[in-house]
Amino acid sequence: MMRGQPVDMDLAQRADLFQHALGFQGLSQEQIAQIAGLAFGRRFAKGEIIFEPNLPCRFFYLVARGLAKVYICSPSGMRLTYLLANRGEPLNLIGPFTGTPRFLSAEAMEEAVVAHVRRQDFLRFASQHPAVVVNIISILGRAIDSANSRIVDLVEKRVEQRLVRVLFTLLAKFGTEINLTSSELAELAGTTTESTLRTMARLRRLGIIASGRGQVKIIQPASLKKLHSDPLWV
Amino acid sequence: MMRGQPVDMDLAQRADLFQHALGFQGLSQEQIAQIAGLAFGRRFAKGEIIFEPNLPCRFFYLVARGLAKVYICSPSGMRLTYLLANRGEPLNLIGPFTGTPRFLSAEAMEEAVVAHVRRQDFLRFASQHPAVVVNIISILGRAIDSANSRIVDLVEKRVEQRLVRVLFTLLAKFGTEINLTSSELAELAGTTTESTLRTMARLRRLGIIASGRGQVKIIQPASLKKLHSDPLWV
DNA sequence: GCCGGACTATGACCGCGGTCATAGAACCAA
DNA sequence: TTGGTTCTATGACCGCGGTCATAGTCCGGC
Incomplete structure (x- = not known):
């Protein structure tokens, strides 16, 4: 059909x-x-x-x-x-x-x-x-x-790192304004909506992102990249 | 090289x-x-x-x-x-x-x-x-x-189900005698050696498998299949 | 306007499983 | 034999994150 x-x-x-x-x-x-x-x-x-x-x-x-x-x-x-x-x-x-x-x-x-x-x-x-x-x-x-x-991420990384990685990927694909809801981000990161919302609140308090209804703005791409790649050189 | x-x-x-x-x-x-x-x-x-x-x-x-x-x-x-x-x-x-x-x-x-x-x-x-x-x-x-x-398994299934699935796959590939250590099984299931050993102990107590050094024998393939496919029709 | 649904936000709970520690058994090489 | 390595086995701890509950907010439709 x-x-x-x-x-x-x-x-x-x-x-x-x-x-x-x-x-x-x-x-x-x-x-x-x-x-x-x-x-x-x-x-x-x-x-x-x-x-x-x-x-x-x-x-x-x-x-x-x-x-x-x-x-x-x-x-x-x-x-x-x-x-x-x-x-x-x-x-x-x-x-x-x-x-x-x-x-x-x-x-x-x-x-x-x-x-x-x-x-x-x-x-x-x-x-x-x-x-x-x-x-x-x-x-x-x-x-x-x-x-x-x-x-590999699912096995050994925590939710925050997975979400940061998702945001980093979306940054490359869509630019700094990402029009997705927290549920959609959760489905990308392999976690729940609640955990995504909590993690986004943390990233918001750190000044790395801003977020509204169905939208995320990346304020500090550099910090995102740092958070994302940190585990690589630890 | x-x-x-x-x-x-x-x-x-x-x-x-x-x-x-x-x-x-x-x-x-x-x-x-x-x-x-x-x-x-x-x-x-x-x-x-x-x-x-x-x-x-x-x-x-x-x-x-x-x-x-x-x-x-x-x-x-x-x-x-x-x-x-x-x-x-x-x-x-x-x-x-x-x-x-x-x-x-x-x-x-x-x-x-x-x-x-x-x-x-x-x-x-x-x-x-x-x-x-x-x-x-x-x-x-x-x-x-x-x-x-x-x-999907990593996101929503527990270690036991993942391990059963691994064993079930190996059963199809190698028959009932599987010559792998618990560490090797862990690397297949995406978990730790300890959790694998614990889970295998449980399966052994259920009479589904027998295991020795570097070897697992599937005693009840049917139970394995049932455990493995259970979540599909729940 | 009002209402319903979608989205955001956050607290409380608790269980799975990762981590660390310990110990015994099997196997191999010297 | 002895010593070293690998593998099995199991207990104790505890933190991440899933689940459930509640509530506030924004938006679209009638």
Whole structure:
């Protein structure tokens, strides 16, 4: 089943999207035009589901506008955010190759447009362009490194350090103004909303951040970096 | 730098290895012979390092005999086992493609022989055989799923459930006799040796396992499965 | 306006599991 | 044999952080 509402994206728009998209660097204009020609856009309202777990993969998804998150929902209801995708970032790189159901869900965190490519079209394109496949493997490598790094953090770091690391990552991605709620930050750090709120209060008292409803401002990026990297040289 | 000692493997042996190796299914005899022709074996003593983190990747590694582990060593000294590789299982799938340094180390857990393929040779072979690349992406997909699943377990499961899950996985891989120490199990479950020993004592009192020095025997696989999957339908 | 829901904020409680300490058993090498 | 190392075993302690409860605040919808 396909979700969202159809939305117009002309070929030039689609080409511009793929031109700068993660995983499609180094392609010629014709190759970009080829994959852009296979894509079509769909619009999602804030909070709308883009894909569900445990269903066979039918599309390759690439965010064209807005922000989407990919997350795992555990049997007991805990949600863990796996990926925040801006314009130009793909939501699923494995599924299009294997086609098999996986455990991830995706939803729009704000009004968003997501480009779709039918799985078979995507597969055919990828198999004709080894450079794309090598790009994808290297993105997957980063994903695995990132997952391993989260595992290490969960085992040996406390909540404060994990949250600081999340904020530091978000600083690089969104700049000093981060429009996320404490619950969303908690799902990124692998902890509870309460602990996140407590920790943010501490960081606020230290003058490192300011925070309001659904927003965090990084006041002292340097202190954040110091807190974050401290354990590395202790 | 290349570690281990050179060891003779004739072409037939190497071909037999790749024939059944993870990621090389569905290749013709000639293709198998081709990759086997590029490989050479090296021997490692128990405990010997196979590769170190933070060095550029120079080889693709495939276990030919014995058992090896791939692990992450955190700055503070905690070790987390990422992969146990038997005969036919590759140690590194990302590195050969990107060539960039990563965070993983590998060491032989017993006397082992590991087939090496020079990175450039491996890359050339892979780019000529898209089927291999798709296989590799699907293995990477499994690795990512497994990492995510460990993350969820670390966030919301207690040590006992994680350890049971580890034992259950090892049961599938090695059968009912598992030759690992409690420290090694701890590094798999993401906990301490002490907690592992305590938990094993509990499982022993329940009659589910028996354990001795460096060995665990699964007495009641069914109970293990029940303990392990319980939370799924609660 | 008013009301309901989402978000923030904070206190109290307490249990899991990490840390430290101690000790005995098994194994190996000299 | 002896001595050293590794592995198993278990007790005591206690702090982080999850859970539950309460309340205040902001926002959107009717």
